[in-house]
Structure formats: C-alpha cells, structure tokens
Amino acid sequence: MGKLTLDDLRKMRESLKNEMDKRDGEKDIRIVVGMGTCGIAAGAKKTLEAFIEDLDKRSLKNVSVKQTGCMGNCNVEPTVEVFMPEMPATLYGNVSADVARKIVQKHILERTLLNDHIQDKPSIDIVKH
Amino acid sequence: MHLTLCDFLSDIVENAIASDATMIIVDVIESEEEFRFLIADNGKGMDPETLSKVHSPFTTDGKKHHRPQGFGVSFLAQAADHGCGTWDIRSEKDLGTSVMFTFLKAHIDTPPLGDVTQTLLQLLAFDGKHDLLINRSRKDRKYSVLRSDLIKTLSDLSCAGNLMLAKRYIDSLEQDIKKT
Numbered sequence: 001m002g003k004l005t006l007d008d009l010r011k012m013r014e015s016l017k018n019e020m021d022k023r024d025g026e027k028d029i030r031i032v033v034g035m036g037t038c039g040i041a042a043g044a045k046k047t048l049e050a051f052i053e054d055l056d057k058r059s060l061k062n063v064s065v066k067q068t069g070c071m072g073n074c075n076v077e078p079t080v081e082v083f084m085p086e087m088p089a090t091l092y093g094n095v096s097a098d099v100a101r102k103i104v105q106k107h108i109l110e111r112t113l114l115n116d117h118i119q120d121k122p123s124i125d126i127v128k129h
Numbered sequence: 130m131h132l133t134l135c136d137f138l139s140d141i142v143e144n145a146i147a148s149d150a151t152m153i154i155v156d157v158i159e160s161e162e163e164f165r166f167l168i169a170d171n172g173k174g175m176d177p178e179t180l181s182k183v184h185s186p187f188t189t190d191g192k193k194h195h196r197p198q199g200f201g202v203s204f205l206a207q208a209a210d211h212g213c214g215t216w217d218i219r220s221e222k223d224l225g226t227s228v229m230f231t232f233l234k235a236h237i238d239t240p241p242l243g244d245v246t247q248t249l250l251q252l253l254a255f256d257g258k259h260d261l262l263i264n265r266s267r268k269d270r271k272y273s274v275l276r277s278d279l280i281k282t283l284s285d286l287s288c289a290g291n292l293m294l295a296k297r298y299i300d301s302l303e304q305d306i307k308k309t
Contacts, residue, residue: 012294013282016291037204040131040140041131045244048251052250052292056289061288062289064289065287
C-alpha cells in the first residue's frame with residue numbers, strides 16, 4: 001500500500017458513507033475505554049484497537065468508540081463502559097483484546113451480558129477516604 | 130508499569146488534554162542513536178510547587194476520586210532514571226506545559242518503542258475540543274498529522290468505520306518513513 005493523502009482518505013470516506021448512512025441506528029451504541037495511567041499500563045490501547053478492528057470487520061461501522069481518563073477501578077483495568085438502547089449501561093473490567101471481541105459478539109450483537117466481567121462502581125464510603 | 134515508550138507518550142498527552150489546552154504539539158523523533166519525544170500544550174500549566182512534586186506517584190489536585198493519584202510522570206522518571214534516558218518538564222501557570230523525554234536506542238534498559246500507528250490513532254481519537262499536531266520523523270523522513278484536518282476529512286473521529294480509515298491513513302504514512 002502506497003502513502004495515502006488526505007484526498008485519498010476523503011474518497012475512502014465517501015465510498016463508505018452510503019453504507020454507513022443506512023446503519024443509522026448504530027449511532028446510539030457507545031463504547032468508552034478507560035485510558036488513564038492505569039488503563040494504559042494494563043494494555044487499554046490493545047483493547048481500543050481490538051474494538052475498532054472488530055466493529056469494522058463486522059460492519060458495525062457506526063458504533064462510537066470513545067476514550068476517557070481513569071474511571072476509578074484501577075484494580076480491574078482495562079475497563080470499558082458500554083451504552084446501548086434496551087440494555088443497561090454496563091461497566092466491564094479486565095477487558096483484554098479477546099474480551100473486547102466477546103463484548104461485540106455477546107453484548108452488542110446478542111444482547112447478553114458477560115457476567116464474569118461486570119463491575120460495580122466503587123461504593124461512596126470507599127471513595128470518600 | 131508501562132511496557133513501551135509509546136505508553137509513556139499516551140500518558141503524558143492525556144495530561145495535556147486534561148489541562149484544558151486548545152493546542153497540543155507532539156514530536157516523535159527517531160535518530161540513529163535515540164528516541165526523542167516532545168509534548169507541548171497551552172493548557173492551564175502548574176505553579177512551581179506542584180511542578181516540584183510532579184514526579185511523585187501520589188501528587189494530585191484532589192478533584193478526582195478523592196484519593197492520592199499521580200500524573201503518570203513517576204513511571205517515566207523511574208524508567209528514564211535507570212540510565213537509559215533523560216526527561217524534563219517545564220510549566221508555567223496559565224501558559225502551558227512542555228515535557229521532553231529521550232531514550233538511548235542501544236541501552237539495554239530502554240523499553241521497546243511500541244506500536245506507533247496504534248498510539249497516534251489513540252491520541253488523535255481522544256475526545257476534546259483541542260487541536261493536536263503530530264510531527265513524526267525517522268532519520269531524514271517525516272510526516273505530520275493535524276487532528277482538525279483529519280476531523281474535517283472524515284467528518285467525525287468517533288465511529289469505528291472512520292477510526293479504521295484514519296488508522297489506514299496513519300499506517301500508510303508510518304510505513305512510508307520506514308522504507309530505506
């Protein structure tokens with residue numbers, strides 16, 4: 001593959017646009033990967049990449065993949081929050097690249113929770129001190 | 130603990146984004162002898178007292194999580210102080226912060242560089258109103274990517290399809306400078 005220019009990129013985007021416009025519903029699905037010091041140290045960049053590649057491969061191209069800082073669950077990094085209609089907002093912990101692909105398959109496509117990876121937010125009395 | 134030099138870069142750039150900067154400039158320079166990283170932002174900066182404690186793993190502004198939390202600089206300092214690298218941080222309140230770090234390629238304690246394409250994509254995709262200019266050079270070849278150009282071209286940098294296109298674009302630039 002040769003060196004691409006911004007013009008090439010614009011053309012690639014335009015050829016993708018029609019396909020993406022048909023799948024407008026996916027815009028309501030949002031994945032947020034924790035990318036603080038703790039997340040990065042635990043390999044969150046690989047998790048982020050796995051989400052982007054897997055969603056693209058499965059033609060879920062309109063799903064949002066975002067990043068945030070430390071979410072306060074440093075012990076179970078990488079952490080990922082998934083928001084989508086008709087499913088509870090869910091925080092997953094220990095999300096390796098493999099688990100990321102499972103989240104796409106189970107949570108997003110099959111609408112089933114991955115029980116082994118669900119985390120609760122730290123309770124208020126722990127966070128206070 | 131971070132595995133690669135790119136992990137240190139991600140960590141420092143996240144601080145720059147969190148500092149309410151409107152412009153961040155990142156240089157990733159690779160010469161025969163060393164890797165050199167420069168991260169400069171025009172964010173809120175730090176007063177001399179905070180700056181003097183920045184390498185401590187427990188320094189925090191206390192506004193998040195209500196418990197001691199570092200800036201991630203301690204990991205960088207720990208790695209560089211093994212003798213394989215140098216680091217420097219300068220900051221002025223309300224003006225901005227600049228961080229520089231270098232690692233010798235030949236030193237046995239230097240961490241691996243890591244995946245540059247993946248890291249640049251991650252940095253460019255990080256949410257915010259800031260702009261980000263990345264200058265990457267390797268020996269006598271170089272390329273630059275401006276976040277606002279990428280967003281203008283793709284119209285949005287958050288959906289998986291566009292992120293994958295951006296990755297292909299960055300990867301083609303990265304492969305190009307690796308040609309001998």
